[in-house]
Amino acid sequence: xxxxxxxxxxxxxxxxxxxxxxxxxxxxxxxxxxxxxxxxxxxxxxxxxxxxxxxxxxxxxxxxxxxxxxxxxxxxxxxxxxxxxxxxxxxxxxxxxxxxxxxxxxxxxxxxxxxxxxxxxxxxxxxxxxxxxxxxxxxxxxxxxxxxxxxxxxxxxxx
Amino acid sequence: xxxxxxxxxxxxxxxxxxxxxxxxxxxxxxxxxxxxxxxxxxxxxxxxxxxxxxxxxxxxxxxxxxxxxxxxxxxxxxxxxxxxxxxxxxxxxxxxxxxxxxxxxxxxxxxxxxxxxxxxxxxxxxxxxxxxxxxxxxxxxxxxxxxxxxxxxxxxxxxxxxxxxxxxxxxxxxxxxxxxxxxxxxxxxxxxxxxxxxxxxxxxxxxxxxxxxxxxxxxxxxxxxxxxxxxxxxxxxxxxxxxxxxxxxxxxxxxxxxxxxxxxxxxxxxxxxxxxxxxxxxxxxxxxxxxxxxxxxxxxxxxxxxxxxxxxxxxxxxxxxxxxxxxxxxxxxxxxxxxxxxxxxxxxxxxxxxxxxxxxxxxxxxxxxxxxxxxxxxxxxxxxxxxxxxxxxxxxxxxxxxxxxxxxxxxxxxxxxxxxxxxxxxxxxxxxxxxxxxxxxxxxxxxxxxxxxxxxxxxxxxxxxxxxxxxxxxxxxxxxxxxxxxxxxxxxxxxxxxxxxxxxxxxxxxxxxxxxxxxxxxxxxxxxxxxxxxxxxxxxxxxxxxxxxxxxxxxxxxxxxxxxxxxxxxxxxxxxxxxxxxxxxxxxxxxxxxxxxxxxxxxxxxxxxxxxxxxxxxxxxxxxxxxxxxxxxxxxxxxxxxxxxxxxxxxxxxxxxxxxxxxxxxxxxxxxxxxxxxxxxxxxxxxxxxxxxxxxxxxxxxxxxxxxxxxxxxxxxxxxxxxxxxxxxxxxxxxxxxxxxxxxxxxxxxxxxxxxxxxxxxxxxxxxxxxxxxxxxxx
Numbered sequence: 016x017x018x019x020x021x022x023x024x025x026x027x028x029x030x031x032x033x034x035x036x037x038x039x040x041x042x043x044x045x046x047x048x049x050x051x052x053x054x055x056x057x058x059x060x061x062x063x064x065x066x067x068x069x070x071x072x073x074x075x076x077x078x079x080x081x082x083x084x085x086x087x088x089x090x091x092x093x094x095x096x097x098x099x100x101x102x103x104x105x106x107x108x109x110x111x112x113x114x115x116x117x118x119x120x121x122x123x124x125x126x127x128x129x130x131x132x133x134x135x136x137x138x139x140x141x142x143x144x145x146x147x148x149x150x151x152x153x154x155x156x157x158x159x160x161x162x163x164x165x166x167x168x169x170x171x172x173x174x
Numbered sequence: 175x176x177x178x179x180x181x182x183x184x185x186x187x188x189x190x191x192x193x194x195x196x197x198x199x200x201x202x203x204x205x206x207x208x209x210x211x212x213x214x215x216x217x218x219x220x221x222x223x224x225x226x227x228x229x230x231x232x233x234x235x236x237x238x239x240x241x242x243x244x245x246x247x248x249x250x251x252x253x254x255x256x257x258x259x260x261x262x263x264x265x266x267x268x269x270x271x272x273x274x275x276x277x278x279x280x281x282x283x284x285x286x287x288x289x290x291x292x293x294x295x296x297x298x299x300x301x302x303x304x305x306x307x308x309x310x311x312x313x314x315x316x317x318x319x320x321x322x323x324x325x326x327x328x329x330x331x332x333x334x335x336x337x338x339x340x341x342x343x344x345x346x347x348x349x350x351x352x353x354x355x356x357x358x359x360x361x362x363x364x365x366x367x368x369x370x371x372x373x374x375x376x377x378x379x380x381x382x383x384x385x386x387x388x389x390x391x392x393x394x395x396x397x398x399x400x401x402x403x404x405x406x407x408x409x410x411x412x413x414x415x416x417x418x419x420x421x422x423x424x425x426x427x428x429x430x431x432x433x434x435x436x437x438x439x440x441x442x443x444x445x446x447x448x449x450x451x452x453x454x455x456x457x458x459x460x461x462x463x464x465x466x467x468x469x470x471x472x473x474x475x476x477x478x479x480x481x482x483x484x485x486x487x488x489x490x491x492x493x494x495x496x497x498x499x500x501x502x503x504x505x506x507x508x509x510x511x512x513x514x515x516x517x518x519x520x521x522x523x524x525x526x527x528x529x530x531x532x533x534x535x536x537x538x539x540x541x542x543x544x545x546x547x548x549x550x551x552x553x554x555x556x557x558x559x560x561x562x563x564x565x566x567x568x569x570x571x572x573x574x575x576x577x578x579x580x581x582x583x584x585x586x587x588x589x590x591x592x593x594x595x596x597x598x599x600x601x602x603x604x605x606x607x608x609x610x611x612x613x614x615x616x617x618x619x620x621x622x623x624x625x626x627x628x629x630x631x632x633x634x635x636x637x638x639x640x641x642x643x644x645x646x647x648x649x650x651x652x653x654x655x656x657x658x659x660x661x662x663x664x665x666x667x668x669x670x671x672x673x674x675x676x677x678x679x680x681x682x683x684x685x686x687x688x689x690x691x692x693x694x695x696x697x698x699x700x701x702x703x704x705x706x707x708x709x710x711x712x713x714x715x716x717x718x719x720x721x722x723x724x725x726x727x728x729x730x731x732x733x734x735x736x737x738x739x740x741x742x743x744x745x746x747x748x749x750x751x752x753x754x755x756x757x758x759x760x761x762x763x764x765x766x767x768x769x770x771x772x773x774x775x776x777x778x779x780x781x782x783x784x785x786x787x788x789x790x791x792x793x794x795x796x797x798x799x800x801x802x803x804x805x806x807x808x809x810x811x812x813x814x815x816x817x818x819x820x821x822x823x824x825x826x827x828x829x830x831x832x833x834x835x836x837x838x839x840x841x842x843x844x845x846x847x848x849x850x851x852x853x854x855x856x857x858x859x860x861x862x863x864x865x866x867x868x869x870x871x872x873x874x875x876x877x878x879x880x881x882x883x884x885x886x887x888x889x890x891x892x893x894x895x896x897x898x899x900x901x902x903x904x905x906x907x908x909x910x911x912x913x914x915x916x917x918x919x920x921x922x923x924x925x926x927x928x929x930x931x932x933x934x935x936x937x938x939x940x941x942x943x944x945x946x947x948x949x950x951x952x953x
Contacts (some may be wrong), residue, residue: 024712033303035303039251043207043208044210047210048201049201049205049207049208050200050201050202050203051201052205052381052382052431053207053384053461053863054381054382054464055464055864056464056465057464057865057866059864059865059866060379060381060464060865089201090199090200090201091200091201091202093200100196100199100200104199104200106197107195107199108190108192108195108199109192111192111829111830111832111833112196113198113199114192114432114674114675114676114833114837115380115381115382115429115430115432115673115674115675116195116198116199116203116429116431116674117203117205117380117381117382117429117431117432117674118381119198119199119509120199120201123199137885142873143872145873146872146873146874148873149381149865149870149872150381150432150873151379151380151381151432151841151870152381152432152674152833152837152838153833153836153837153840154836154838154839154840154841154871154875154877154879155699155840155871155872155873155875155877156833156836156837156840156877156879157833159873159877165512
């Protein structure tokens with residue numbers, strides 16, 4: 016089995032993986048990062064979204080090998096080391112942006128990528144960013160509101 | 175009650191942060207698939223590629239020899255091992271009065287396959303990859319037979335027969351109401367409206383697919399799975415697996431990634447996984463691929479109806495008559511049959527005072543997946559039907575649809591009101607809901623908005639939907655066990671089940687009301703059949719049954735602990751007050767904390783138990799007002815406003831119930847506009863088997879809901895005064911959207927606009943604008 020070296024949530028990781036192993040399988044299996052969820056197998060639900068070198072990707076559609084030498088951030092790596100939640104995590108709680116929580120890690124990671132690229136997104140920007148993420152519980156109402164709130168909170172901190 | 179209720183910042187009625195959320199937003203939830211013992215085996219199911227066929231041979235030899243494979247099971251293997259078919263649907267009769275006779279539901283197919291995706295073998299291996307490779311090596315020889323996938327086709331003379339026990343493919347039928355009185359009403363009516371309506375088949379589509387981990391804990395089988403009904407799963411396993419008893423099986427449920435009714439049934443896959451764990455004495459793991467959930471998780475709806483309404487010249491409804499065919503699949507679930515034959519018809523007259531009604535439903539077998547509970551479960555179908563009829567009647571009588579509804583609403587002074595299906599409503603002020611809904615949706619100001627749409631080249635339509643629904647599953651009793659621990663926690667254990675709806679938060683709020691403790695001192699324990707057993711969570715029952723029990727148990731705890739405090743403080747219990755976690759002898763500084771009191775008990779805990787029983791189901795009701803715009807060039811529909819006023823009785827968690835109504839409405843909008851499970855009529859293949867082909871509502875849909883709750887009419891049949899909320903939004907949204915679109919089509923001069931059938935995709939609407947409504951519903 017080839018050895019894979021990558022950085023996951025800021026930590027260097029060396030792990031053996033089969034060539035056909037998906038990044039999603041690597042994260043959930045050997046790395047035990049189960050916050051990244053498998054919802055559809057066909058890259059449509061977005062529950063498995065993580066950041067690869069800062070860009071959101073669906074981990075079900077990326078081979079583990081493609082992460083060689085790169086930086087992966089999962090939902091577990093979003094809060095600060097002291098436990099302080101990321102503004103998006105805080106906003107999802109404050110806005111009731113989740114119900115069952117299964118899609119939430121993917122929503123948050125997709126939004127994290129958006130806010131990095133576009134700290135003050137319009138509602139249309141948010142909708143466009145989240146189009147690859149499905150939620151069956153919330154009707155998206157409070158998800159969009161949560162991203163807006165997080166953007167606002169971030170700008171206030173930065174100001 | 176001798177306990178003073180202190181208003182608390184985290185108490186009921188307050189918008190609070192959910193106790194579930196900190197873990198979930200950090201990816202620290204514990205969904206079933208997140209649990210992976212080191213020695214876990216993986217199971218892969220081999221499924222029928224044919225909708226109907228004779229299972230000639232399942233050859234497992236090659237697969238058994240493949241690397242990593244520990245076992246391959248076939249239907250014959252399970253039968254030989256004494257595994258029984260899953261509990262069959264029961265309780266209904268055929269047209270001749272004989273008890274219905276459904277086909278046996280084997281965990282793995284035996285003899286004949288009757289649905290694409292039916293499991294015919296299972297491979298257990300040391301990795302997912304090995305199981306998948308070996309599953310491909312299982313030889314399955316099926317001689318295909320002709321199939322039938324729709325109820326209307328299945329009841330035609332000469333149709334392919336699904337099962338000998340259902341002659342003409344009719345498994346069971348049921349009539350409710352008074353046929354003769356209804357016929358008399360139609361005879362004297364001056365206006366008769368007839369509509370054929372289709373409630374298409376839907377996929378509940380929880381974002382977390384079905385997921386199971388079975389393992390041995392000593393001699394006992396532990397079944398960890400994503401379920402709304404752990405106790406029912408345990409009973410089902412005892413009924414199917416040889417040598418198992420209620421004591422030998424423990425069912426555990428962690429975080430559940432959505433339920434919506436889909437996770438109420440015992441599935442064939444569950445039985446096979448449990449069997450494999452018992453056989454191999456190793457953990458066995460499975461999470462359904464999305465394709466597998468589309469294939470064999472229960473579907474919802476699938477009811478076609480010919481519905482008729484009789485009215486007098488003033489628009490007073492005299493009678494309602496509905497004949498329906500319910501497609502319940504090949505091997506139906508008990509819930510799938512009961513929902514259509516029994517439960518849906520209960521609300522067929524809705525909030526309207528309709529003196530005579532007659533509803534006849536036939537459960538029809540087809541070569542499709544079984545239907546079962548899906549959010550609303552029978553009530554969406556019935557409410558959609560009556561609301562479509564009322565709008566059509568309003569057009570024919572040239573009466574404003576809001577006014578027509580007003581003339582027919584059950585009035586508050588008629589409560590308790592017994593409807594024509596003999597169901598009794600305890601409370602409701604439906605005209606007040608109507609008035610509030612019309613105001614919130616600015617019904618009176620419509621003309622200007624319609625003119626603006628028209629000026630922009632778009633067709634506008636509107637609707638008003640007044641409705642109610644039945645909640646509680648007729649499982650109206652719950653109990654809660656309490657442990658107050660010396661280390662400072664109050665643990666409350668319930669047999670109801672969290673599935674993402676936030677019920678633990680609502681329970682904590684109710685406990686805070688009584689105990690006056692910070693919420694972090696309170697723990698809600700669910701999902702363990704070694705701790706609590708009951709009906710589980712479905713039918714919007716958990717708050718008004720389980721929540722009432724929470725409060726009763728918290729009160730019982732304080733009362734019991736007060737006696738213990740009296741002993742500890744050597745004072746009469748009558749002189750002791752309780753507040754905020756502390757007992758105090760009135761007028762002194764003598765007191766003791768609840769947790770210190772627990773520490774002084776010999777066991778180090780204070781225990782209590784109490785229950786609550788509602789005397790009847792609850793009848794949440796609402797008025798939803800919707801406006802849409804239609805692009806005539808493309809047929810696309812855009813919802814432009816949606817206002818709802820909802821009576822769910824007393825509100826415990828404002829943010830949660832708003833999320834339930836609005837998120838639920840989006841599911842109802844999904845039925846109206848985009849979702850449909852489709853089978854190919856010839857081959858029986860599932861055409862909508864991924865999210866590419868099955869359109870779930872997406873983030874770019876409507877989100878600007880105006881949602882109001884009117885708490886002025888508490889439920890009278892449970893101690894909380896609460897009414898169920900989980901399904902209300904879904905039930906109202908479907909007719910609200912469709913009626914608004916029909917109104918837009920009518921305003922565009924489309925004759926027969928009411929013939930349009932869901933989902934209202936751009937193609938469907940574009941065709942309707944050309945006068946093309948497709949084939950008639952009934953041949």
